[in-house]
Amino acid sequence: xxxxxxxxxxxxxxxxxxxxxxxxxxxxxxxxxxxxxxxxxxxxxxxxxxxxxxxxxxxxxxxxxxxxxxxxxxxxxxxxxxxxxxxxxxxxxxxxxxxxxxxxxxxxxxxxxxxxxxxxxxxxxxxxxxxxxxxxxxxxxxxxxxxxxxxxxxxxxxxxxxxxxxxxxxxxxxxxxxxxxxxxxxxxxxxxxxxxxxxxxxxxxxxxxxxxxxxxxxxxxxxxxxxxxxxxxxxxxxxxxxxxxxxxxxxxxxxxxxxxxxxxxxxxxxxxxxxxxxxxxxxxxxxxxxxxxxxxxxx
Amino acid sequence: xxxxxxxxxxxxxxxxxxxxxxxxxxxxxxxxxxxxxxxxxxxxxxxxxxxxxxxxxxxxxxxxxxxxxxxxxxxxxxxxxxxxxxxxxxxxxxxxxxxxxxxxxxxxxxxxxxxxxxxxxxxxxxxxxxxxxxxxxxxxxxxxxxxxxxxxxxxxxxxxxxxxxxxxxxxxxxxxxxxxxxxxxxxxxxxxxxxxxxxxxxxxxxxxxxxxxxxxxxxxxxxxxxxxxxxxxxxxxxxxxxxxxxxxxxxxxxxxxxxxxxxxxxxxxxxxxxxxxxxxxxxxxxxxxxxxxxxxxxxxxxxxxxxxxxxxxxxxxxxx
Numbered sequence: 001x002x003x004x005x006x007x008x009x010x011x012x013x014x015x016x017x018x019x020x021x022x023x024x025x026x027x028x029x030x031x032x033x034x035x036x037x038x039x040x041x042x043x044x045x046x047x048x049x050x051x052x053x054x055x056x057x058x059x060x061x062x063x064x065x066x067x068x069x070x071x072x073x074x075x076x077x078x079x080x081x082x083x084x085x086x087x088x089x090x091x092x093x094x095x096x097x098x099x100x101x102x103x104x105x106x107x108x109x110x111x112x113x114x115x116x117x118x119x120x121x122x123x124x125x126x127x128x129x130x131x132x133x134x135x136x137x138x139x140x141x142x143x144x145x146x147x148x149x150x151x152x153x154x155x156x157x158x159x160x161x162x163x164x165x166x167x168x169x170x171x172x173x174x175x176x177x178x179x180x181x182x183x184x185x186x187x188x189x190x191x192x193x194x195x196x197x198x199x200x201x202x203x204x205x206x207x208x209x210x211x212x213x214x215x216x217x218x219x220x221x222x223x224x225x226x227x228x229x230x231x232x233x234x235x236x237x238x239x240x241x242x243x244x245x246x247x248x249x250x251x252x253x254x255x256x257x258x259x260x261x262x263x264x265x266x267x268x269x270x271x272x273x274x275x276x277x278x279x280x281x282x283x284x285x286x287x288x289x290x291x292x293x294x295x296x297x298x299x
Numbered sequence: 300x301x302x303x304x305x306x307x308x309x310x311x312x313x314x315x316x317x318x319x320x321x322x323x324x325x326x327x328x329x330x331x332x333x334x335x336x337x338x339x340x341x342x343x344x345x346x347x348x349x350x351x352x353x354x355x356x357x358x359x360x361x362x363x364x365x366x367x368x369x370x371x372x373x374x375x376x377x378x379x380x381x382x383x384x385x386x387x388x389x390x391x392x393x394x395x396x397x398x399x400x401x402x403x404x405x406x407x408x409x410x411x412x413x414x415x416x417x418x419x420x421x422x423x424x425x426x427x428x429x430x431x432x433x434x435x436x437x438x439x440x441x442x443x444x445x446x447x448x449x450x451x452x453x454x455x456x457x458x459x460x461x462x463x464x465x466x467x468x469x470x471x472x473x474x475x476x477x478x479x480x481x482x483x484x485x486x487x488x489x490x491x492x493x494x495x496x497x498x499x500x501x502x503x504x505x506x507x508x509x510x511x512x513x514x515x516x517x518x519x520x521x522x523x524x525x526x527x528x529x530x531x532x533x534x535x536x537x538x539x540x541x542x543x544x545x546x547x548x549x550x551x552x553x554x555x556x557x558x559x560x561x562x563x564x565x566x567x568x569x570x571x572x573x574x575x576x577x578x579x580x581x582x583x584x585x586x587x588x589x590x591x592x593x594x595x596x597x598x599x600x601x602x603x604x605x606x607x608x609x610x611x612x613x614x615x616x617x618x619x
Contacts, residue, residue, distance in 0.1 A: 034437075137314060140598055142557030145575065149587050152579035153328055225444065232446050233561050237576060255452050256565075258467065262460045272449035279444040287440075 028292035035288020041281035045274075049096035058086035060093040061244045072266050079266040082254060091271055094246040099278070101162050101241070102228040106220050108166025113173025114216065118204060120174065121181025132178070135171035143168050144233065151239045158241045161234055165227050172219055180212040214293045221286035225279045232275050248275045300610065307606065311599040318595045319375070323368050326584045375592070381585040385578070390589040394571065398593065400470055401559055401570035404493070407486055408555060409548055411494035412501060417544070419498070420505025421537065427510065439502055442495040447558055451492045451565040458488065468567035489566040493558050497551055504547055508540035542613050549605030553598055 064084035234240030235249030459467035563572030
């Protein structure tokens with residue numbers, strides 16, 4: 001293939017494709033009503049998370065033994081917990097913690113997965129075999145069991161939860177990136193840029209990786225939902241975010257006592273609903289993104 | 300078939316060894332010394348550091364890590380998983396007591412999720428683009444978005460604490476002779492919570508694959524022969540669609556095992572999940588390692604079992 005061909009291809013195909021693409025992505029996404037609703041809900045939750053100190057009615061950690069286990073009043077809209085702390089304020093601050101854990105953990109494993117998947121797909125051979133077998137083993141093992149084993153040794157903390165979820169979450173991303181490398185390596189446009197002397201990094205970052213961004217974004221979106229669920233489960237068990245820092249899961253931890261479960265529904269129902277609402281919103285958002293961005297899944 | 304199984308079993312050995320190496324390394328990063336951890340400080344000051352050193356030497360703790368791993372592996376292969384540092388029982392016995400409740404729960408969940416998933420999947424495919432279909436899609440999203448422990452707490456709150464219909468925790472009523480109805484009453488809630496999450500992917504798959512077959516020639520032929528619509532769906536479309544569900548169930552075994560850890564804790568189910576949590580809080584590393592090993596074996600065996608069932612269900616598949 002000559003350089004002239006390459007230029008024609010780029011001129012007639014790529015540029016209009018992109019302009020047309022952007023319009024269809026938004027209109028396709030808009031058509032998925034639940035995805036738009038999910039986006040709005042996430043916007044609100046992120047707003048609450050960022051501005052928690054400004055909008056929370058009380059200090060989330062202010063202990064008040066005078067009015068503990070108080071049902072909802074106009075002063076404490078969601079009542080108070082066993083230490084007299086304002087539940088609504090704790091949930092607002094917990095929004096910040098739970099969303100951050102989800103986002104940071106996924107950011108960690110997207111980076112690891114992209115690098116390892118890229119290395120495996122680009123170099124192939126035994127490097128590929130080792131990385132992918134490792135991915136198989138991690139994927140086939142229940143994450144929560146590995147996490148509680150590791151946490152029992154390094155101790156539970158918000159930082160460790162992010163780190164462990166991040167270190168265990170990379171295999172799907174790595175598989176995806178590797179797959180993109182394997183399908184694209186032999187394609188004409190890659191061969192073409194090789195033939196005009198493009199360097200390996202240029203081919204990797206300029207030509208192959210951009211093709212993997214769409215599936216990575218979709219996968220990472222669902223991943224944030226998964227990470228929030230994992231953090232909630234761990235914190236519920238007392239192995240995740242440690243009090244007094246509030247997370248949705250560790251507020252629910254109090255509901256392990258049946259007296260609190262029966263007599264103080266205002267304490268455990270709201271944080272549970274926050275988890276459901278955020279995870280549902282992110283899953284719908286991811287579903288909408290997949291429909292809109294992934295031409296292979298388009299119906 | 301026999302040779303295929305043997306080969307598969309042999310292939311899983313390196314995977315198991317890999318897992319145990321990783322586990323051994325992680326557990327040995329644990330702070331604390333096994334000798335001093337078991338002694339009270341008063342005794343230790345009497346015995347002195349020389350004695351501790353002697354014990355370390357005697358227990359082989361001064362050997363290099365790879366050598367200690369090989370010794371551990373040798374014992375493990377013979378079924379000796381060491382002793383629990385909390386209840387002083389052999390780990391194999393401790394886990395042996397807990398593995399059956401977990402297996403019972405898992406099998407119940409698999410039955411519930413397969414029956415519910417297929418039924419709802421077929422119904423929503425038959426009623427495609429109706430309110431029921433959309434409702435099922437939404438509920439599918441909801442069941443994978445709701446944390447199992449939260450759903451469990453809601454069920455306990457409603458059915459055990461408010462209505463008092465079902466027992467909140469445990470596997471059977473203590474101090475009463477075991478009966479089927481009592482066992483059933485105890486397993487309903489935990490199995491439902493786990494079953495709903497597991498049913499969602501089966502429902503989605505059944506719906507999609509049934510819709511795929513609608514345009515196929517053999518379905519048109521069946522219709523042209525004048526078969527009843529129910530015969531076409533059950534006898535022709537569904538039959539082929541069902542086989543891959545075996546794979547879906549097998550692939551979901553890890554997530555099911557992970558789910559049982561949390562759900563067992565919520566319902567105080569006396570299985571491996573509650574054991575894992577209590578050994579984390581008690582820093583009982585031998586038990587934790589044993590659980591990890593058993594979980595790995597369970598997952599490898601479930602994959603193998605899925606392959607075997609597959610070969611029986613689909614005569615086109617032959618393992619050489």
